Every structure is written in structure tokens, then in C-alpha cells.
Amino acid sequence: MHMEKTFDEKYIKSISIYISLSFMLILFVVLFSDKLYGIFGEQNYTAVHLLSEIFTIIVAMSIAMQLWLTSRFKLINVDVYMGALFLSLAILAIFHTISYKGMPFFIIESSPYQATWFYIITRLLISVGLLCIVLMKAKSITTIHRNIVFLISMILTFAFICVIYLPDKVLPPLVIEGMGTTLLKNTMQYFSLGTQIVLIIILLKQFNLAPKRSLLFIAASIYIIISDIFFTTYRDVYDIYNFTGHLFQLFTYVAILKAVYYTTVEFPFISMIKANDHLESSRKEMHHMAYYDEITKLPNERFLIESINKSFTENLEQKTVLVLEFDRILAIKSSLGSFYSEQILKMAAERITEIVGEKYFVSKLRIDQFVIFIKSHKDKEEIMALCKQLQLSMSKPFHIQHFSLTGNLNIGIAHYPMDSTSSENLIKHAQFAMYEAGKVPERILSYESSMLNARTKRVELENDLYKALEEDQLFLQYQPQLNIQTGEINSMEALVRWNHPIKGWISPADFIPIAEESGLIIPFGRYVLETACKQTVELQKVINKPIKVAVNLSVGQLFQENFIDIIKEVIQETKIPPHQLELEITESMTMNTNYITPILKGLKEIGLTVAIDDFGTGYSSLSYLKDLPIDCLKIDRSFVQKISNKDDQEPLVDMIISMAQHLKLDVVAEGIETIEQLHYLNEKKCDFIQGYYISKPINIEDLSERFNEIEQFALETIQGMKMT
CATH class of the missing domain: 1.20.1070 (Rhopdopsin 7-helix transmembrane proteins)
Structure with missing residues (x-):
């Protein structure tokens, strides 16, 4: 539009000049008409x-x-x-x-x-x-x-x-x-x-x-x-x-x-x-949209596959595909929002490109993963050196606004033609290796055929999890929490379990991540919440005393649009007093304070209490802790397990307890397995403990029968500890 306006103004100026010259001609003719009379000669007119x-x-x-x-x-x-x-x-x-x-x-x-x-x-x-x-x-x-x-x-x-x-x-x-x-x-x-x-x-x-x-x-x-x-x-x-x-x-x-x-x-x-210019521009734009990732501006999966297939026709020498994934992208997207996850992807793309340069083909998959395609043969040592260099670069914090976000880079490796002669399978096998890499300390793995079986089992497990919800294969166990100061058990944590009819006992560490990735965590979490509240009300009638139940929340549940309404519905249906329900969130969920604070305030208005689970293992939330409407911190078991006797010094445990006391928050220590750990926490004025030393997680029926027995043992332990 600006170009047309400029062109029109130029044209108007040109016409104005012609008209001005015309009037100058008129003026000349009028002034000199007598002198110009018959100027061409009588015979020539x-x-x-x-x-x-x-x-x-x-x-x-x-x-x-x-x-x-x-x-x-x-x-x-x-x-x-x-x-x-x-x-x-x-x-x-x-x-x-x-x-x-x-x-x-x-x-x-x-x-x-x-x-x-x-x-x-x-x-x-x-x-x-x-x-x-x-x-x-x-x-x-x-x-x-x-x-x-x-x-x-x-x-x-x-x-x-x-x-x-x-x-x-x-x-x-x-x-x-x-x-x-x-x-x-x-x-x-x-x-x-x-x-x-x-x-x-x-x-x-x-x-x-x-x-x-x-x-x-x-x-x-x-x-x-x-x-x-x-x-x-x-x-x-x-x-x-x-x-x-x-x-x-x-x-x-x-x-x-x-x-x-x-x-x-x-x-x-x-x-x-x-x-034509617009068509060409549109064609280029469509080509860019078809072959490049919108966020990182890197070539996309389609471009990658075409490039790999083309390289197959050029020569048959060994080629390598690396699939990279920043392990906290999903958590950051769920807790902070897509803006932060997209910024990390952009910054990660820049870091990868800076290291790789023009040597190798860098691409972005539709799921938030990166691919490096090496079309010529490289020794294992060269590839590992590149992987280490990439991990070192990604280990540095990503500074986005007032957040400093860190994580780990998992890398999977697949080789052509050993692992596959198909571009799609080559990428898929590198992905399998990358998924398994998150389970090893180095976080780098090359593809092995056994990984395909592991991935197949994971897909089967996801299908089975759908049936588990429909066929009531899931159940809850409860681990009592002991009040160190009084020796009473007045709270417990609800833990979900799965007894597969064919495969038997399946660890929560295996099926909960699958539930989160597949979206099953929403109905899954609703089941756990309703069952825990209902069974707690029944337990209170049996033991004839109030007891609080703590239920873990997933990111997917917490960020549901109608989450507060769901909690109100569950409380109304199960008739549990709101103050006897505690919801546990993780540190990573608290990073987006602008979003999480109104939700937590809404829960507090209902009358619930809120705890931060596995405290000390998350990132970037310490400075915002004082502003969050929470009631309790749970010390992660990894810190407690470092205590071997009552004279040990565990600075992180001491710091968390001291900080909670200053903020007037309760503290629950998880994973107590020895009397020495109990002694240490008692001396540091920890409020509550839970762990195998007091009781393993047990079914609601067993807890109803053995509640008094467990509480009596705990009381005698506390009294005996205070006498020594």
C-alpha cells in the first residue's frame, strides 16, 4: 500500500509538471501572439x-x-x-x-x-x-x-x-x-x-x-x-x-x-x-511452513526424512541419527505455559546449531525433540564427544524473564544401515534409545533391538491402563504419618497401586508417567481423589477419630480449567470435612506463580490444606515460597536416607526444617527407615514423619484393623526416644 501511494504521488507530480509547462506555453503564446502571427509562412499552413x-x-x-x-x-x-x-x-x-x-x-x-x-x-x-x-x-x-x-x-x-x-x-x-x-x-x-x-x-x-x-x-x-x-x-x-x-x-x-x-x-x-510476486512469496512461505518448524526455524521432520532418503541414494556408508530431548520441557509447558517451553526450544536450537554449525543437519521433530543427522561415517568416540558437548551446553540454565530453568539432555543414537535402512525407522529407533537414555546416569544410549520390545511393552501397558480404569484393577494403599511431638497418627498419604490380572504388581513409577503422557491422568486422578476421600470417611468411623488424608496431584489435574469445581464436587459427594483433605503438589508446579497462586487460594478458601511434595529436588521456587498459600513441606526421602546416625549433619534437611519453622509451615519427612533417622528429625523439631519404620503402605482394610496397633507402636517409640 505504501508503494502504491508513493507511486501515485510521483505520478501526480509528473502530471502537475506537464500542466505547468502547458500554462507556460499559453502565457508565451498570449504575450507574443502578434509577433508569432503567420510564423510558419502563408504557403505552409x-x-x-x-x-x-x-x-x-x-x-x-x-x-x-x-x-x-x-x-x-x-x-x-x-x-x-x-x-x-x-x-x-x-x-x-x-x-x-x-x-x-x-x-x-x-x-x-x-x-x-x-x-x-x-x-x-x-x-x-x-x-x-x-x-x-x-x-x-x-x-x-x-x-x-x-x-x-x-x-x-x-x-x-x-x-x-x-x-x-x-x-x-x-x-x-x-x-x-x-x-x-x-x-x-x-x-x-x-x-x-x-x-x-x-x-x-x-x-x-x-x-x-x-x-x-x-x-x-x-x-x-x-x-x-x-x-x-x-x-x-x-x-x-x-x-x-x-x-x-x-x-x-x-x-x-x-x-x-x-x-x-x-x-x-x-x-x-x-x-x-x-x-506473481505475491504468489511467489506465498509459495516460499508455504514451502517454509511445509519444511521448517515455526518455533525454532529449523528444518522439520518432513525435510529431515527427505534429506535422509536423498543421502541413501548418494552413498551407502554409515550414517548416524541423534535424537535429543530436554527432559523438563513437558513439565515446564504444563506448569509455566507454552511461552516458556517455546523459549527454551528456541534457545536450545540456538545452542545446538552453535555447536554443530554447518557440519551436520539439525532438525526439529513435531514432538519437542531435536535430531542431528550425520551423513558420513564417524567413530564412536567422535559421536560421544559431540553428545557430551551438547549435554554440557544444555546443562547451563535457560534464563527466561525472572526464571532460571535447568534440566538434562537425553540422547538416543541409531546407525544406518546397522539399526535400520529406513529413514522413518532410523529416527524411531533413535527415539527409543533416547527414551531409555533417561534411565541411565550418562543419559546417552545407542539403539539395541531389545529397546523395541521395551517400547512395545510400554504401548501395551498404556492400553492395559485404559482397561484398569474400566475394570477397577486400581486400588489405594495408605501410609500413616506420625506426629513426632504427640506420638499420634492423625494423617496419612494415599498411594495408588495396580495389580494387573496377568502381569501382576506394576510399579507406580512405570504406569503413572504413562498416564500423564496419554492424558489418562485426568480420570485417573479423579478416581484416586474420590476413593481416598470416601475410604478416609469410612476409616474415621471405624477408628472413631478424625484423620487427614494427603492426595498427590498431577500437573494435568492442577491445570484443568474447572479444577476447583471438581474438588468441591468430590468433597460434597464423599462428605469429607475439607480440612481433613490435603493436596500435594510438586515444586515444578509452583514455578508459574501468577497461575498457581489463584488456584491455591481457591483451595484454601474451600478449607483444604496444601503441601509441597519432594521438597528440595525442584528448581527456582525457593524465592517464591513465602508468597505461596501453602501449609506443609515434605522433605524428599533422598535427603533423609543420607542420615545414618543421630550425630550426622544433613544441612539440606536442617535448612528445610528451619525455613519451614520461620514460615510457620508444617514439615513431613518421608522415607524414615531407622530409629537413628527418627532421633535426628526429633532433635531438629520436625513435625511429622512417614516411612517403613512406622508402617509400610497398607490397604484400607488392614489399616482399619491395625490402626490402633500401629499408633501404639509409634507412641511407645516416641516415648522411649524421649526418655533416652
């Missing part, structure tokens, strides 16, 4: 008139031919009528020229009678014709319509020629020798001039619809008005005004030719170029 008319005829015929030829491809009534008009004008101008006084004999002797009538008809035709065409509403017509219009134009033109050439003059004379022009001639001349003024007014009103075309027609109208003024004021044929009138008449036709050329040739051609 017929030839001068002939030349000026020939140029006018050529331009008029050019307009007619231009519109006749172009109307074949775009049948618009305005163009057809304009073409027919100028064909008539060109023919009438020819007869005006050959009938001009001094021209050779043609049909009859040349005389002012014929010449003047041909002239005045052309003048009226161009004025009235252009006015009618400008007022005409543009619409499509047929080829037959076009031919009829041109045919009628020819018939009327030659009919008029015949009338003028009749031996008996049926038309009144417009010029009387010795007296000059008649009133009729001047009246028709001024009528033509007035029509042009009306035409200019209409064109000014329509200016915004077609600025350039309107500007040229306005210039043409101005020129023809000037021409009329000169033709009605000249003394005789030798007057410079007569020649100047013919000159401006030529200018009129040239301006109209430029307008016609612009509308029929230049504008469509420019539009076609712009359309």
Missing part, C-alpha cells in the same frame, strides 16, 4: 494543419485499436464504448483533414463548410461521449455486444459523412468567409466547453475510485477546454491561436491515450507482476 491532424488521427486510432484489442480479453462496456467513440473520432478527423481548405480534391472541392462540420462534430462527440462513458456503470458484456457497438459506431459515422458530403448542403454553414464563425458554431463550441467543465467536476468526485485514470482525463478535459478557447478566439488560420488550439487538441488525445494505456495495459501488467 495547410501542411502544418495536415501534420497536426495526422498526429491527432494516429493517437485517436491508437486509442480505438488499443481498446478493440484489449476488450477481447476483458469485455467491459466502458472500454468498448470508448473504443467505438475514438474510432469514430479518428475517421471524422480524417475527413476533416482531407476536406480542409487547400487540400486536394476528394469527392467534392474542399471547403470550410465540410471541414468545420467535421471538426465541430468531433468536438461535440468527444465531450458528450466522454461524459456519458464516465457516468456509465461498468459491467461485463459479450463479444456480440462489442461487435454491435463498433458496427453502430461505423454506421452512424459514415451516415454523418454522407450528410455532410451531400451535393445540396442541408446543414447551416458554421463559417462565413469574410465574417468568421457563426453563432451556431460558437454556441456548439461553448457547449462542448461547458460539457468538459461538468466532466471535470464528475471526475473530481470519482477521483478516489481511480486516481490515476481520473487525473489523466481531467488533464485531457483541461487541454480540450484550452483548445476550445483558442479555436473560438483566433482571427484567421494564420493566427498562432489556431495552431495552439490544434496543439492542445493533440495533447488531449495523448492524455486520453495514456489513460487508456494505463487502464488496459499498465495497471493489469503491474497487477499481474504484483500477483
Whole structure:
């Protein structure tokens, strides 16, 4: 749009210059008219008139031919009528020229009678014709319509020629020798001039619809008005005004030719170029969309597969595919949102590209993984060195706004042709290796055929998990939490279990990640929450005392749009007192404080308590802990297990307990397995403990039967510990 505006302004400036030069010419002619009288010589005026008319005829015929030829491809009534008009004008101008006084004999002797009538008809035709065409509403017509219009134009033109050439003059004379022009001639001349003024007014009103075309027609109208003024004021044929009138008449036709050329040739051609440019730009954009990742701007999976397949045809030497995944992308996307995960992907792409450079092909898969394709043979040591370099780069924090996010890079390796001769399988096998790499300390693994079986089992397990929900194969166990200060058990944690009818006991570490990846975690989490609340209410009736139950939440549950409403429904259905339900979240869920804080406040308003599970293993949440509406911190078992006797010093445990005390939060230590660990935590004023030393996780039926026994053992242990 800006380019068109600039072009129009340039064009207006060009037209303004032409008009300014024209008025300078007028001024010159007016000031020096006497001196310029008869300047061409008496014998030459017929030839001068002939030349000026020939140029006018050529331009008029050019307009007619231009519109006749172009109307074949775009049948618009305005163009057809304009073409027919100028064909008539060109023919009438020819007869005006050959009938001009001094021209050779043609049909009859040349005389002012014929010449003047041909002239005045052309003048009226161009004025009235252009006015009618400008007022005409543009619409499509047929080829037959076009031919009829041109045919009628020819018939009327030659009919008029015949009338003028009749031996008996049926038309009144417009010029009387010795007296000059008649009133009729001047009246028709001024009528033509007035029509042009009306035409200019209409064109000014329509200016915004077609600025350039309107500007040229306005210039043409101005020129023809000037021409009329000169033709009605000249003394005789030798007057410079007569020649100047013919000159401006030529200018009129040239301006109209430029307008016609612009509308029929230049504008469509420019539009076609712009359309082609736009098409080419769109093609490139579509190609980029089809072959490049929108976020990282790296080649996408389609481009990668085509590149791998092409390399197979070039040579058969060993090729290597590395699949890389930043292990915290999913957690960051779930907790902080897609903006942060996308920023990490961009930054990760930059780091990978910086290391790899132009040596290897770097690509991005649809799932948030990267691929490095090495098309030539590389030793195992070279590949491992590259993997280590990539891991070192990715281990540095990603600084995004006020967050500093870190994680691990898992890398899977597959080789052509040993692991596969198919590009799709080569990538898939490298992915399998990458999934398994997350389970080993180095986080780098090469593909082995056994991984395919492991992946197949994982898919089978996902299908079985659907059935487990439908067929009630899942159940809950509960691990009591001991209040170290009182020796009472007044809370417990609900833990989900799966006893597969064929495969037997399946670890939560195996099926919970599958539930999160497949989306089953939503119905899965609802089941755990409802069952835990319902069984806790039943347990309270049996043991005849209140007890709180803690239930773990997944990221998927917490970030459900109607999560608060779901909690209210569960509380209402199970009739558990809200303060006897505690929901556990992980540190990674607290990173997006703007999102998590309103949710936690909503839970607090219901009356629930909130705990942060596995505290100390997450990232970046310590500085926001004081602002979060939480009630409890749970110390991860990995810290507790480092305590081997009561005289040990475990600074992280000490720090968490001290920090919680300052923030007036309860502390629960997980994984207590020895009396020494219990002694240590008691001395540090820890509030609650849970672990095998007090009780393993047990079914609700066993807990109902053994609750008093477990609590009595715990009480005796605490009392005995305090006596020592």
C-alpha cells in the first residue's frame, strides 16, 4: 500500500509538471501572439494543419485499436464504448483533414463548410461521449455486444459523412468567409466547453475510485477546454491561436491515450507482476511452513526424512541419527505455559546449531525433540564427544524473564544401515534409545533391538491402563504419618497401586508417567481423589477419630480449567470435612506463580490444606515460597536416607526444617527407615514423619484393623526416644 501511494504521488507530480509547462506555453503564446502571427509562412499552413491532424488521427486510432484489442480479453462496456467513440473520432478527423481548405480534391472541392462540420462534430462527440462513458456503470458484456457497438459506431459515422458530403448542403454553414464563425458554431463550441467543465467536476468526485485514470482525463478535459478557447478566439488560420488550439487538441488525445494505456495495459501488467510476486512469496512461505518448524526455524521432520532418503541414494556408508530431548520441557509447558517451553526450544536450537554449525543437519521433530543427522561415517568416540558437548551446553540454565530453568539432555543414537535402512525407522529407533537414555546416569544410549520390545511393552501397558480404569484393577494403599511431638497418627498419604490380572504388581513409577503422557491422568486422578476421600470417611468411623488424608496431584489435574469445581464436587459427594483433605503438589508446579497462586487460594478458601511434595529436588521456587498459600513441606526421602546416625549433619534437611519453622509451615519427612533417622528429625523439631519404620503402605482394610496397633507402636517409640 505504501508503494502504491508513493507511486501515485510521483505520478501526480509528473502530471502537475506537464500542466505547468502547458500554462507556460499559453502565457508565451498570449504575450507574443502578434509577433508569432503567420510564423510558419502563408504557403505552409495547410501542411502544418495536415501534420497536426495526422498526429491527432494516429493517437485517436491508437486509442480505438488499443481498446478493440484489449476488450477481447476483458469485455467491459466502458472500454468498448470508448473504443467505438475514438474510432469514430479518428475517421471524422480524417475527413476533416482531407476536406480542409487547400487540400486536394476528394469527392467534392474542399471547403470550410465540410471541414468545420467535421471538426465541430468531433468536438461535440468527444465531450458528450466522454461524459456519458464516465457516468456509465461498468459491467461485463459479450463479444456480440462489442461487435454491435463498433458496427453502430461505423454506421452512424459514415451516415454523418454522407450528410455532410451531400451535393445540396442541408446543414447551416458554421463559417462565413469574410465574417468568421457563426453563432451556431460558437454556441456548439461553448457547449462542448461547458460539457468538459461538468466532466471535470464528475471526475473530481470519482477521483478516489481511480486516481490515476481520473487525473489523466481531467488533464485531457483541461487541454480540450484550452483548445476550445483558442479555436473560438483566433482571427484567421494564420493566427498562432489556431495552431495552439490544434496543439492542445493533440495533447488531449495523448492524455486520453495514456489513460487508456494505463487502464488496459499498465495497471493489469503491474497487477499481474504484483500477483506473481505475491504468489511467489506465498509459495516460499508455504514451502517454509511445509519444511521448517515455526518455533525454532529449523528444518522439520518432513525435510529431515527427505534429506535422509536423498543421502541413501548418494552413498551407502554409515550414517548416524541423534535424537535429543530436554527432559523438563513437558513439565515446564504444563506448569509455566507454552511461552516458556517455546523459549527454551528456541534457545536450545540456538545452542545446538552453535555447536554443530554447518557440519551436520539439525532438525526439529513435531514432538519437542531435536535430531542431528550425520551423513558420513564417524567413530564412536567422535559421536560421544559431540553428545557430551551438547549435554554440557544444555546443562547451563535457560534464563527466561525472572526464571532460571535447568534440566538434562537425553540422547538416543541409531546407525544406518546397522539399526535400520529406513529413514522413518532410523529416527524411531533413535527415539527409543533416547527414551531409555533417561534411565541411565550418562543419559546417552545407542539403539539395541531389545529397546523395541521395551517400547512395545510400554504401548501395551498404556492400553492395559485404559482397561484398569474400566475394570477397577486400581486400588489405594495408605501410609500413616506420625506426629513426632504427640506420638499420634492423625494423617496419612494415599498411594495408588495396580495389580494387573496377568502381569501382576506394576510399579507406580512405570504406569503413572504413562498416564500423564496419554492424558489418562485426568480420570485417573479423579478416581484416586474420590476413593481416598470416601475410604478416609469410612476409616474415621471405624477408628472413631478424625484423620487427614494427603492426595498427590498431577500437573494435568492442577491445570484443568474447572479444577476447583471438581474438588468441591468430590468433597460434597464423599462428605469429607475439607480440612481433613490435603493436596500435594510438586515444586515444578509452583514455578508459574501468577497461575498457581489463584488456584491455591481457591483451595484454601474451600478449607483444604496444601503441601509441597519432594521438597528440595525442584528448581527456582525457593524465592517464591513465602508468597505461596501453602501449609506443609515434605522433605524428599533422598535427603533423609543420607542420615545414618543421630550425630550426622544433613544441612539440606536442617535448612528445610528451619525455613519451614520461620514460615510457620508444617514439615513431613518421608522415607524414615531407622530409629537413628527418627532421633535426628526429633532433635531438629520436625513435625511429622512417614516411612517403613512406622508402617509400610497398607490397604484400607488392614489399616482399619491395625490402626490402633500401629499408633501404639509409634507412641511407645516416641516415648522411649524421649526418655533416652
